[in-house]
Amino acid sequence: MSKFLTRHQKPVLWTLLVVFIAYGFYFWDSVRTTSILNFTLSYALPLILAAMVGIIGERSGVVNIGIEGQMLFSAFVAFFAAAATGSLIMGAFLGMAAGLLAGAFLGIAAVRWEMDQIIAGVVINIVAAGITSFYYTPGKSLPAIVPRIKIPVLSEIPLLGPVFFNKSVFVYLTLIIVVVLQIMLFTSKWGLRTRAVGEYPSAADTAGINVFRTRIFNVAIAGILAGTAGAYLSLDAAGWFERGFTAGRGFLALAIMIFGAWNPLGAMAAALFFGFASGMASQLQADEVINIPQQFINMLPYVMTLVVLSFSAGKVRPPAAVGQPYKKEG
Amino acid sequence: MAPLLEVKNVSKSFPGVLANDNISLTVNAGEVVALLGENGAGKSTLVKMIYGLYPPDSGEIFINGNKVELTSPKAAIDLGVGMVHQHFQLVPVFSVAQNVALGAEKKRYGLYDSQQAEEDVAALSQKYGLAVDPAVKIEDLPVGTQQRVEILKVLYRDAKLLILDEPTAVLTPQETDELLEVMRGFAKQGVGVIFITHKLREVLAVADRVVVLRNGKQVGETKPSETDQAGLAKMMVGRSVVLDVKKELAKPKEEVLRIEKIVVKDDRNLIGLNELSLSVKAGEIVGIAGVEGNGQRELVQAITGLRKIEAGKVYINNVDATDSSPYQVHKMGVAHVPEDRERDGLVASYSxxxxxxxxxxxxxxxxxxxxxxxxxxxxxxxxxxxKFAVKTPSIETNAGALSGGNKQKLVIARELAWGPKLLVAAQPTRGVDVGSIEFIHNQIVQARDNGAAVLLVSAELDEVLGLADRVAVIYAGKIVAELDAAAADRNKVGRLMAGGDTN
Amino acid sequence: MIQGEEAKKLHPTLSYLVQKQSLVVPLIAVLVAFLIGSVLIALQGVNPVGAYQTIFNAALGSERGLLRTLEKTTPLILAGLAVAVALRVGLFNIGAQGQLIMGAFFATWAGFTFTNLPALLHVFVGLLAGVIAGGLWAAIAGVLKAYRGVHEVISTIMLNSIAIALLDYLVNHPFKEPGQALPRTVPIFETAQLPKLGFVPVGFLLALLVAMFISWVINRTTAGFQFNTVGANKFAAAYAGIKIKYIVVASMLLSGGLAGLGGAVESLGITYRFEPAFNKGLGFDGITIALLARANPLATIPAAFLVGVLRSGAPSLQFDYGIEPEIVDLLLAITLLLVAAPILGKLIFRKYAKKSETISSGWGS
Known part of the structure; x- marks a missing residue:
């Protein structure tokens, strides 16, 4: 524990500072603070999951610009599967399966076919948009809403309780995924191999690691997370589906991934920051503290992305082999 | 007892080339077999098949008398084959221990056991006298030490057959001697060693047997005791070769390139050139000798406008050329043969x-x-x-389709065609066949005789010593000594390259 | 070229096809996509032959249909060119959509703002406004790429969203047509309208000329040589003294300008005003068109025409058979998949197949 603290001094201090300030505001205005933080989390959740998809892919050396399409396709499948079967669980399950399928496609296209990874991702986006807009049928509805699960004791904590511990299974799942991924990536055998494949594939290959299989496997598995994000969006966050439903979240997630320096926890912090900024702006707008046309509030995350990237893109270093198909020399 | 490794009648072709044509090779436990051949002779292809990197088209491989299918490096590693690659296969951002353990990780609580790995590496490096700190990141290590890590990687996997692909290319003469010692040590402990090289001196010094390849064919086998350098060279090239470059004594004239205390950062934003000064005159070849990674690349890029100069000045014909763009430098009369012709010097998809x-x-x-x-x-x-004897079906052919030697001739042709005042030639003969090497060397000497100043950077010490009129030794981003070609012998230069002094 | 050399040993017809595979593969891709599409249409309980007939009849069977088809094709050619030009430099301009609507709006703005301009001049000013707006919008991404290392795919997507929000604001507030429920601008003056010659819109002819001009620039000029070199090998380009940053910004400026021109032609020649609902999806079709055309400027013309036919004819499908016009999105997506993935090429040409080109190099640069 003490070793953990000394090694991660900065993030730990920052977290404490944020919590401290949050409680400061909470005692000043508990209703608004809770509502902003609730907004923050629900806004950030799909971005966090989608950023994990990007992180797994890029850490293994594959750019995933198709997260948007993977999420859209999964959200579509999850919603209509749930509507058709009358089971949310079935919907979520099939949504994740759809994500796996879309992930596997990217893996095979990028690795086996040595297709340009960016083009492959864009193809996923366009194909997902094509399928979901053609097969979209209006007027369907979900059998039920996703239940909240109150965690005993923890949910009684002021502020943190309602924000983090009285949520749907998607929230808990996401938080667990982030923590597990952080640990796996940096301390497990899988993580060591994954990072080797993303940094210097031929070194991994000559050390007896199957670069192709590792990449395809990781990108496909990451697809399940994109599927989870899609299922969350249509089943939980919205409760409905429409064309172009993911609204660019898959791309914001890539910016968040870079902002978080390809670290799961860093990306989560970045996503929460994005959510908080949007929540704060909406709240201020609603309270008429500021008077900015709604369109400019809508623009905020995109402008923030550009600003953030233009200051961080050169500073943080991506995995060295990202975007390059691995070819054996010959 | 069956030999450790037996390769029987193996062939392998790539689109357009027959890389290995019916090759057979035997290696016994405890012997060092040198695999000798020019660039492109098929040495690397052969050992990559033994290491499972690609499958042979035909033929058989036996290990300890058993026929084996080496479908992946993993299969080869499991059978006790280990390989030290010509281009180091190390992840720069990983520690030494992580690199050594990668692919053969030990686990604790289901996670990678970094402590165990560091202890194991420390023990191994102690045992074999290959000193290295297991916790340091690869990117912070000098090239010679990185090679030790490569060897440790192989030892960690208990290799019985050790393949070393051109391991001495990046070493000083003294480090080379040490490595040859280490190889003999392995042989003494019963390990079979395949040593790939094109340097005849090393073959004679270390090998028990020599197998020579030429154009993908096996041309013969001999023992060091039965031959000499000239004999080996003839086998390797198929004709007697002139090992020395013929040239007149230089007649240096006015100064063309003057570098005054330049400071340049490397790719990792660390100091690459540390107040380096150098001067090259018209009509002379100044050769830069040094172990790769001591600032050669940064020096070339700083002169040619491809890298920012933090401090100091570069003058070309007494005109300030500091931080000029590559275009401006070219206009000042500078020709540049880049170190990596495939990446910098050519557009493969262009005619x-x-x-x-x-x-x-x-x-x-x-x-x-x-x-x-x-x-x-x-x-x-x-x-x-x-004029430059580029072998090609037509001028419309894509440059990417040419052989290494012809690609380099293409670059040389472009750079020398317009009569430059200064030629900066980096690794001008890397990966080039002997015929083209002779041609390129003659072109460089001719450019000098026509009055150009030539700065030659090469990792091949023999090339520097053979071509240069003056040798400048670079170490840690500085020119540590300048010697007249006549006064520069291998040992002296080698010690300087390693950062020692001449005494 | 070894492929080319080996191919010479084949039967002459076969060898010809191998050499021309960048033409053959897209054609077959379109055919296969239509085949798959017919299965999907059949699954909806509709006779695919009849459905395709309806599309082509509606798009090409009458003068009115032809006019509509050419009107649809016009901005598509320009959007396709926009993406193709950037691809030549190794940049993937996914933001043609945003640049196009910026161009559409500012051309309209010029069309209803300047009064008393002679007709020809007014049209020109309108088109120029569109080109400048689109070009500058894309140049933001170019500058971010060249000087801040922000990958153009992300930045252009963000700029798309920003453009949509910005224009939504402009047509709802400062430039809203008074007394209108719909968010839209007032119409442009007649002097700013692009005329039609029979069933041929003048904008279409303009797009053809522009495509030819771009083709000439790319293949014959020093500027084009620099574009191609940066796209083919940026290290060699730097070595050769080409100012890469400058080329990146210039190419994005050109690419965005072309997309902006696409929007302008649409505003001045077809819609005569700006309404956010008008130009949806054109920029994304531009991606499909550019990839179908393998980034060859002249080839964007037939590719755009194909997409134009589908887009123009699809609404009749709903009318005749009750099939959603989004079938076109699906058809185009399948076409793109078949063109972009090297599956078809490998299936047909086996070992003679050309490698798919790599345009991206990750986020780092």
Missing amino acids: IADNLVLNRFTEAEFSKRGVRQVEPIKKLARFLVE
């Missing part, structure tokens, strides 16, 4: 003709009011292909 005007396309002859002049470009191309 030979377009590549021959790659940095001259704006010249009035080739561009009128922004429109490219196709005929003059073709005319120049036909002339240069002829």
